[in-house]
Every structure is written in structure tokens, then in C-alpha cells.
Amino acid sequence: MSQLTDARLDRGDVVVRVKPEGLVDFFRLLKLDSELCFDMLLDVTAVDWMDQAEARFELVYHVLSTAKLHRLRVKVWVQESKPEIESLCPLWSGANFMEREVWDMYGIKFHGHPDLRRILMYEEFVGHPLRKDYPVQGKQPRVPLRHPEVENTARLMKRPALVQINKRAAGASEQEGSRR
Amino acid sequence: MKAPDPELLNVDYGVGGVTTHVRSRKLGDDLHSETMVLNLGPAHPATHGTVRIVAELSGEKILDADVEVGYLHRGFEKMCETVDYNQVMPYADRLNYVSPIINNVGWCLTVEKLLGVEVPKRCQYIRVIMSEISRITDHLTCLGASAMELGAFTVMLYMIEARELLWELVEDVTGARLTISYGRVGGLKYDLPNGFAAKLDAALKQTRKILVDCDRLLTRNRIFIERMCDVATITAEQAADFSLTGPIARASGLNYDVRKAFPYSSYDEFDFEVPLGSKGDNYDRFLVRFYEIEQSMRICEQAISRLPDGPIAVDDPHIVLVPKDQVYGSIDGMINHFEMVMYGVKPPKGEAYIPVEGGTGELGFYTISDGSGYPYKVHVRAPSFIHMGVMRQMLLGAAVADVVPTFGMINMIGGECDR
Numbered sequence: 001m002s003q004l005t006d007a008r009l010d011r012g013d014v015v016v017r018v019k020p021e022g023l024v025d026f027f028r029l030l031k032l033d034s035e036l037c038f039d040m041l042l043d044v045t046a047v048d049w050m051d052q053a054e055a056r057f058e059l060v061y062h063v064l065s066t067a068k069l070h071r072l073r074v075k076v077w078v079q080e081s082k083p084e085i086e087s088l089c090p091l092w093s094g095a096n097f098m099e100r101e102v103w104d105m106y107g108i109k110f111h112g113h114p115d116l117r118r119i120l121m122y123e124e125f126v127g128h129p130l131r132k133d134y135p136v137q138g139k140q141p142r143v144p145l146r147h148p149e150v151e152n153t154a155r156l157m158k159r160p161a162l163v164q165i166n167k168r169a170a171g172a173s174e175q176e177g178s179r180r
Numbered sequence: 181m182k183a184p185d186p187e188l189l190n191v192d193y194g195v196g197g198v199t200t201h202v203r204s205r206k207l208g209d210d211l212h213s214e215t216m217v218l219n220l221g222p223a224h225p226a227t228h229g230t231v232r233i234v235a236e237l238s239g240e241k242i243l244d245a246d247v248e249v250g251y252l253h254r255g256f257e258k259m260c261e262t263v264d265y266n267q268v269m270p271y272a273d274r275l276n277y278v279s280p281i282i283n284n285v286g287w288c289l290t291v292e293k294l295l296g297v298e299v300p301k302r303c304q305y306i307r308v309i310m311s312e313i314s315r316i317t318d319h320l321t322c323l324g325a326s327a328m329e330l331g332a333f334t335v336m337l338y339m340i341e342a343r344e345l346l347w348e349l350v351e352d353v354t355g356a357r358l359t360i361s362y363g364r365v366g367g368l369k370y371d372l373p374n375g376f377a378a379k380l381d382a383a384l385k386q387t388r389k390i391l392v393d394c395d396r397l398l399t400r401n402r403i404f405i406e407r408m409c410d411v412a413t414i415t416a417e418q419a420a421d422f423s424l425t426g427p428i429a430r431a432s433g434l435n436y437d438v439r440k441a442f443p444y445s446s447y448d449e450f451d452f453e454v455p456l457g458s459k460g461d462n463y464d465r466f467l468v469r470f471y472e473i474e475q476s477m478r479i480c481e482q483a484i485s486r487l488p489d490g491p492i493a494v495d496d497p498h499i500v501l502v503p504k505d506q507v508y509g510s511i512d513g514m515i516n517h518f519e520m521v522m523y524g525v526k527p528p529k530g531e532a533y534i535p536v537e538g539g540t541g542e543l544g545f546y547t548i549s550d551g552s553g554y555p556y557k558v559h560v561r562a563p564s565f566i567h568m569g570v571m572r573q574m575l576l577g578a579a580v581a582d583v584v585p586t587f588g589m590i591n592m593i594g595g596e597c598d599r
Contacts, residue, residue, distance in 0.1 A: 010530065010531065011293055011294075011296070011530065011532055013532075013533065039420045040420045040423055041423055042423060042425075042535075042542065042544065042561060043533075043544060043546065043559075043561040045546060045559040047548060047556075047557050048557075060546065060559075062533060062544070062546070062561070064436075066420060066434060066435070066436045069441045069442070071442075073533065092421055092422075092423065093418075093421045093422050093569070093570075093573070094421060094422040094423030094424075094566060094569055094570075095423075096569055097565065097566060097568065097569035098423075098566065098569075101565070105257075118250075119249065119250055120249070120250035120253040120598060120599070121250065121253065122250075129255060129258055130257060130258060134258075136258060136259075136261075136262055
């Protein structure tokens with residue numbers, strides 16, 4: 001527990017603050033220790049403190065023990081100059097979507113995440129919307145037309161010539177294929 | 181979790197940089213055939229709510245799947261930072277729009293925890309009654325829609341009829357059916373109307389009758405069972421690993437219900453059971469929801485029969501609006517009213533997280549107050565969003581036809597998933 005820097009009781013919830021180094025080991029301890037037994041990662045989110053705190057970003061994890069029925073809130077500072085942290089995906093598969101959301105909304109990178117893409121916004125989105133310096137009514141550049149994944153087959157299809165009803169009678173076999 | 185094939189990641193499909201997790205690849209079989217990529221959604225009749233599932237198929241079998249959410253993202257959390265605490269209520273309605281009262285209750289409890297107040301017993305009981313009615317409507321919608329997608333259209337109509345009865349009750353109390361905005365920080369908008377107990381009793385009686393019919397039509401129906409049984413099985417360990425809560429987790433045998441584990445709003449005073457599944461397949465998820473409806477009705481009946489008298493809001497002019505006769509009759513009342521309207525509720529600095537048992541799972545509101553009238557940060561732990569994370573795991577190895585019942589039983593609500 002050398003990562004632990006602060007622990008307190010806030011409105012009945014246990015809140016601990018840890019160093020970003022060795023975060024996965026800390027959570028592994030929480031998960032595997034038979035007394036703690038925090039088997040579920042409930043929630044991952046971040047807070048943008050701008051210049052009001054000792055670092056710009058604060059990651060907030062909520063974990064739950066479904067067997068012992070206790071909860072814990074874990075907080076980690078993340079510096080603006082290096083918005084990176086270890087991913088918890090090796091411990092909990094559920095971390096996948098939650099960390100993708102934090103990356104999308106706050107631009108904090110998770111090392112060791114198998115598939116860190118935007119999740120709620122689209123790929124071409126510029127910036128990270130839940131940061132405090134992103135304007136509430138921010139305008140985004142127009143996205144160019146994406147390459148259609150399904151081509152308009154109706155337009156490209158080679159159609160056979162229209163059947164001419166009086167073909168034989170008019171001796172119009174030469175015209176076959178000329179009309180569309 | 182099976183690690184995704186690295187060479188399949190972030191394939192650029194030309195202009196615009198559309199990345200898709202899945203693309204077709206050569207199969208190592210004798211026929212030298214290729215897999216096929218099937219795109220379900222975002223606008224597909226079976227994806228009620230907008231979600232896109234890109235599935236890689238070998239014949240009927242799903243080898244890999246990419247689940248894309250976010251088509252309904254409207255910036256709920258960003259909007260909440262620009263309005264005061266009571267103005268969040270209409271936004272919260274639109275999270276899980278099938279059971280909006282539970283969202284209201286969750287948000288109210290969070291702000292009340294920040295303020296350090298507890299609402300009167302009568303308010304707590306009314307919140308419980310309305311939450312449970314919402315839970316029933318949520319489950320009825322989920323089960324009815326899923327049954328319809330598997331061909332049981334009659335069941336859908338029956339369940340919509342039952343839902344209609346309950347929504348009429350909601351309309352009686354709140355004046356609206358869907359976007360009700362019934363909660364208020366520190367209380368409720370209105371008290372229950374006269375004669376509500378009798379109406380509730382009649383509606384529950386009729387709902388029970390309809391549920392018996394649905395049970396006869398569906399639960400032992402062979403077609404239904406064959407589509408649902410042993411499909412998308414999730415064990416209890418996997419459920420904890422994927423952070424599943426609510427009926428999905430309980431269908432896998434994970435005994436976790438927020439109402440029992442961390443009782444809020446006097447839930448510990450009611451006698452109800454938590455149905456648990458054993459296998460964790462779609463059929464168990466269906467049954468767990470079916471039996472939860474009965475338990476919710478039991479809670480409603482207990483709450484209405486023991487409904488205490490008293491006020492429905494805390495007696496604090498800095499949290500709730502003062503009565504109109506005081507506004508027009510006294511200078512204090514006028515000032516308090518003005519301050520509430522202009523500045524809103526001002527919780528002290530701090531943070532709070534409150535979980536409530538939503539229709540789909542643990543719905544949590546994490547809020548930070550900086551001492552002003554506007555929340556500094558609002559985050560919703562949306563169960564639908566987190567449950568979509570397990571969709572890929574459920575679909576691996578399943579058939580294309582299994583996508584529809586699996587998606588139905590996850591009960592993804594677009595408004596809550598994408599926020």
C-alpha cells in the first residue's frame with residue numbers, strides 16, 4: 001500500500017488517494033485481497049479542475065465488493081502535461097468502455113488499453129468535450145463525406161436491354177442492346 | 181476477455197478516416213472462403229435505440245463483433261454544468277426515458293446527500309411507489325418488445341396494455357406520461373392525488389391478470405424457449421468482470437441489488453425478494469425481469485398501505501420553494517422565493533455518489549459542488565452504457581439470429597447509454 005497518500009471519510013464514503021505509479025498493482029491488491037475483495041469496477045470518470053487543484057485532471061474510480069457489500073472511491077491526480085495513466089483492462093474487462101469514454105471526453109490516454117478509440121463522439125471530432133475549456137456551444141468543422149461502405153449498386157448495375165414486344169415482327173434484332 | 185486481433189484494429193476505410201473494428205478476412209478452411217461483415221444498425225428495427233453492431237460472420241456464426249454506441253449523444257453531463265440543480269431534472273428524465281422517475285429520485289438523493297438533508301418519510305414512500313411503478317413499466321417494455329421481435333406480437337400488445345394502466349397512474353400523479361420531472365431537490369413536485377390508493381390497487385390487479393396471460397403464452401412456448409435458452413450465457417464471474425448490475429447480473433446468479441445492499445429511501449422497510457437466475461442466458465434474464473415485476477408490485481402495495489402522513493418536502497426555504505401564500509403574504513417568503521428562483525439550491529463544497537437501482541442496473545450519479553448554484557461536475561454511471569460493453573462477449577460464437585434476443589435482453593436504452 002505504498003501508493004496510498006490519503007484516506008478519509010467523506011459523507012459516509014471511504015475515499016482514498018493514490019499515486020499514479022503502480023496503479024494496476026494497487027487495484028490488483030484491492031481485487032484479490034480476501035478481506036477487501038473488490039470484485040467489481042463500478043465506474044471510471046475524470047474531473048477537470050483547470051488551475052484550482054494541484055493537477056489539472058483527477059481520475060475517480062468507484063469499486064464495489066459484491067460479496068462484502070462495501071464500496072471505495074479511489075482518486076488519482078493526472079498532470080495536464082502528461083495526460084496518461086495505466087489501464088485497468090488487464091484486471092476488469094468492464095474497464096474497456098469506461099476508459100474509452102474518459103479518453104473521448106477528457107483526452108486522458110490509458111496505457112495497455114486494447115482498443116482506445118472514441119466511443120460517444122465521432123472519430124473526426126476535434127477536442128474533448130467535457131474539458132472545462134471546451135465551449136458549451138462549440139462549433140465543429142464539417143466532416144467530409146465518408147467513403148460509402150456500400151456502393152449504390154442500383155446505379156452501377158448493368159441492366160439488360162428492355163424486351164421489345166414486337167421484336168420478331170419488326171425484325172428489330174439489330175436494335176437489341178441499344179435501348180436502356 | 182479475448183484480445184482483439186491486432187491486425188484488425190483501426191482499419192482505415194478511405195476518406196474521412198472511418199475506423200471499424202471488424203473487416204472480413206480469409207478463413208483457414210479447405211474452401212479458402214472469406215468471412216462476411218454484416219452491418220446491423222444504427223437504424224434497424226431490432227436495434228430500438230440507435231446502436232450499430234458490425235459483425236464478422238462465417239456462415240451463420242459470429243466470429244467477431246464491434247458494438248458502436250453514441251448515436252444519441254446529447255451532452256447531458258456538459259449541459260448539467262450550465263444549469264442549476266433543479267433544472268437538471270428534465271434532463272435526467274431523458275436518460276432512461278422508460279423509467280424517468282428513478283432517474284429523478286437518483287439525482288435528488290445525490291443533491292440531498294451534498295446538502296446533508298433527509299426528506300420526510302412520506303416523500304420517501306411516495307418515491308418508492310413511483311420508482312416501482314416505473315420499474316414495472318421498464319420491464320414490461322423490455323419484455324414486450326423482445327417478445328415481439330421473436331414473433332410473439334400478442335404478448336407485446338398485452339404488455340403495452342398493462343403499461344398503459346400504469347402510465348395512467350403516473351399521469352394522474354405527475355401530469356405527464358414520459359418526461360415527468362416529478363422529483364425536486366428536497367421533496368417532490370406534488371403529493372399523491374385523492375383516491376390514488378384505489379386506482380393503484382385496480383391497476384395492479386389488472387396488471388397481474390395480464391401477466392398471467394403473458395406467462396401462459398410465452399414462458400413455456402417452445403419457439404420462445406429455443407430462441408432464448410442457452411443463448412449469450414454469462415457466468416457470475418464474468419458478470420462481475422464486466423461490471424454488470426441489475427437484472428442481467430442477477431440472471432447470472434450475482435446477488436447484488438442496490439435496494440437490498442445499500443437501501444435508500446426506506447427500501448429496508450419493505451419485504452421483497454430478489455429473484456436470481458442460475459444459468460445466465462437470455463431465458464434467465466427474461467424470467468428474472470418477469471418475477472421482479474411481481475416483487476415491485478408487492479413493494480407498491482406495502483408502501484401504499486403504510487403510507488405515513490406528513491409533509492412531502494423538507495422544511496427549509498433554501499432548498500424548496502416556499503408555499504405561495506407565504507410568497508404573497510410575507511416579506512420573508514417573498515425574499516426566499518426570489519432567491520430560490522434566481523440562485524437555486526446551493527450545496528456546500530464537496531462530492532457525492534449515490535447509487536439507485538434503475539430499471540436496467542445500478543444507476544449512479546456522481547456530482548461535485550463548488551459551492552455555487554451550478555454543479556461543477558455531473559457524471560452518470562449509466563447501466564445501459566456499461567452493459568453494452570459485454571455485448572461483444574455475448575455474441576462471440578452465437579448465430580446472427582441470436583443478436584436480436586440478446587440485444588433485447590440487455591435492454592439498452594439509447595438516452596441513458598449515450599447520454
